[in-house]
Amino acid sequence: MKRIVLIAGFESFNADLYRQAVRLAVSGCLGLSVSVFSDRALADEPEAVAAALSNADVFFGSLLFDYDAVRF
Incomplete structure (x- = not known):
């Protein structure tokens, strides 16, 4: 079955809905694996994100940006 990774950026307030x-x-899909991260996870837990992406069949990314770089 497929492995999906979703990284939600600016709209991470929807993470619970995701x-x-x-x-x-x-x-409804036995064997389906879906991992959901916020864009903050790229800095806070990069190993987990990298591990999920390394074997993903599908990647969805939405409104990703470096919050700290934009803030300053």
Whole structure:
């Protein structure tokens, strides 16, 4: 089955909604794996993001930016 990674940027306030959708999708598709991260995870947990991306079949990214670089 497929492995999907989603990294949500600016709209990360929807992360809980994405996780609910993942639970629904996974419950209907045996073997489906979906990982959801925020763009902050790129800095906070880069190993986990890299591991998920290294074996992903599909990557979805939306409105990603470096918050710290934009803030200053």
